[in-house]
Amino acid sequence: xxxxxxxxxxxxxxxxxxxxxxxxxxxxxxxxxxxxxxxxxxxxxxxxxxxxxxxxxxxxxxxxxxxxxxxxxxxxxxxxxxxxxxxxxxxxxxxxxxxxxxxxxxxxxxxxxxxxxxxxxxxxxxxxxxxxxxxxxxxxxxxxxxxxxxxxxxxxxxxxxxxxxxxxxxxxxxxxxxxxxxxxxxxxxxxxxxxxxxxxxxxxxxxxxxxxxxxxxxxxxxxxxxxxxxxxxxxxxxxxxxxxxxxxxxxxxxxxxxxxxxxxxxxxxxxxxxxxxxxxxxxxxxxxxxxxxxxxxxxxxxxx
Amino acid sequence: xxxxxxxxxxxxxxxxxxxxxxxxxxxxxxxxxxxxxxxxxxxxxxxxxxxxxxxxxxxxxxxxxxxxxxxxxxxxxxxxxxxxxxxxxxxxxxxxxxxxxxxxxxxxxxxxxxxxxxxxxxxxxxxxxxxxxxxxxxxxxxxxxxxxxxxxxxxxxxxxxxxxxxxxxxxxxxxxxxxxxxxxxxxxxxxxxxxxxxxxxxxxxxxxxxxxxxxxxxxxxxxxxxxxxxxxxxxxxxxxxxxxxx
Numbered sequence: 001x002x003x004x005x006x007x008x009x010x011x012x013x014x015x016x017x018x019x020x021x022x023x024x025x026x027x028x029x030x031x032x033x034x035x036x037x038x039x040x041x042x043x044x045x046x047x048x049x050x051x052x053x054x055x056x057x058x059x060x061x062x063x064x065x066x067x068x069x070x071x072x073x074x075x076x077x078x079x080x081x082x083x084x085x086x087x088x089x090x091x092x093x094x095x096x097x098x099x100x101x102x103x104x105x106x107x108x109x110x111x112x113x114x115x116x117x118x119x120x121x122x123x124x125x126x127x128x129x130x131x132x133x134x135x136x137x138x139x140x141x142x143x144x145x146x147x148x149x150x151x152x153x154x155x156x157x158x159x160x161x162x163x164x165x166x167x168x169x170x171x172x173x174x175x176x177x178x179x180x181x182x183x184x185x186x187x188x189x190x191x192x193x194x195x196x197x198x199x200x201x202x203x204x205x206x207x208x209x210x211x212x213x214x215x216x217x218x219x220x221x222x223x224x225x226x227x228x229x230x231x232x233x234x235x236x237x238x239x240x241x242x243x244x245x246x247x248x249x250x251x252x253x254x255x256x257x258x259x260x261x262x263x264x265x266x267x268x269x270x271x272x273x274x275x276x277x278x279x280x281x282x283x284x285x286x287x288x289x290x291x292x293x294x295x296x297x298x299x300x301x302x303x304x
Numbered sequence: 305x306x307x308x309x310x311x312x313x314x315x316x317x318x319x320x321x322x323x324x325x326x327x328x329x330x331x332x333x334x335x336x337x338x339x340x341x342x343x344x345x346x347x348x349x350x351x352x353x354x355x356x357x358x359x360x361x362x363x364x365x366x367x368x369x370x371x372x373x374x375x376x377x378x379x380x381x382x383x384x385x386x387x388x389x390x391x392x393x394x395x396x397x398x399x400x401x402x403x404x405x406x407x408x409x410x411x412x413x414x415x416x417x418x419x420x421x422x423x424x425x426x427x428x429x430x431x432x433x434x435x436x437x438x439x440x441x442x443x444x445x446x447x448x449x450x451x452x453x454x455x456x457x458x459x460x461x462x463x464x465x466x467x468x469x470x471x472x473x474x475x476x477x478x479x480x481x482x483x484x485x486x487x488x489x490x491x492x493x494x495x496x497x498x499x500x501x502x503x504x505x506x507x508x509x510x511x512x513x514x515x516x517x518x519x520x521x522x523x524x525x526x527x528x529x530x531x532x533x534x535x536x537x538x539x540x541x542x543x544x545x546x547x548x549x550x
Contacts (some may be wrong), residue, residue: 043442043443140345164371169498169543170343196473209472256480258501259523259534301473
């Protein structure tokens, strides 16, 4: 069953003279119970799209439905059914943890007790601080409170706008584990992130750049479509190595990738490259590598 | 002898009975790219504020760019550059005005500013955008410009606080090219990041846990020491030991 359906959404900002197009006709569907990732850098249009789907912003063109309801005509129905965690912390800083949660529960005509089982695992981690003002919480605790507030009315769709931005690697891992367990409860989750490595944790992802979707598929499907031979090379002089690699006719692209440089070959020719590096007197290690989402994103950006 | 641009010796900062930075000792050489990692709340920002002359240590010693953090913090400020993702440029000034403004603050001569501005614009391929407002530039360009502005006055040392957050993967790599170029010119780069692949691009990396530096070495040696495949694994092994929250 389709829970979110987006068709040709266009969003423009600014007046007639200086128009910025944030979304250039975006279309895709998200199925019920899916954990769907919108992966792209700042300024790609992720927040605009989420705000349109949560009925906080009107699109210039196109249509969208959430849980079967139209985002323009039936916005009130949608607001009852979605949970939204914006990128910026937007709870009441001068209310306590418990007061914030109570407030959101009351607005949606429910109580903490009624839906406690859904938020229990997350909320228990901050419950010892329930009388602390939200403004005095650490970043990680604020995040857990915001997620609890977004869930307290048992939404059918959850929108999380960059929940892990600026968060360290350990907390990011924990957050994703929480999301996986929420999905098991049947909640459809749309999450946006600029971190490419988080793509592999989603059921399906859309890679978005400059208001356009470059590709939509399962993480494995995207990687399969990379379609070129990828090598990982390292040497004792990485800067010089990169220069040589990018000068080769057979190389489509070469770029730093952690400890290695990744080399995309146009049409094979690994041996030619090996010989050339030997001829230049480079000491190097070279092996075939599996492309990941970041390699795919770079390749899609370059082919644009 | 290699010049040490940062020498920290048991540097400590307490807020009441909370020890944010707990006796860290390390040094950084001229031209080095030094990665300063740690979980949120580990004490990185507090340490950086002490090293950049913005916050007085509770105890311990530190020399930065040849100056004492207690007595010569104003001189430190003049001799370092600073850039973060959050604070960088004035959106409603043009590219050229931003450069002029920052260079002026650091007391550079008009002749120097004029000559170097053209050089920087050329390096960033921004010559044709020089008179456009910064807010009209894509994020990636802004970040690269912010870095060039932070080192415009040719400091010995530049602090970069999560400079590449939210930037696309291609621009992120272009940004690191600029870092390499600056380091090759002798500018020491002190950088924090949440991208573990970027830790690999540093000459040496330190990892803070609960206010202490629990590991400091080259990325290759750290991976060996902690029997890890990647810096991500090293980081997780260390940061999971943390007992205190943010």
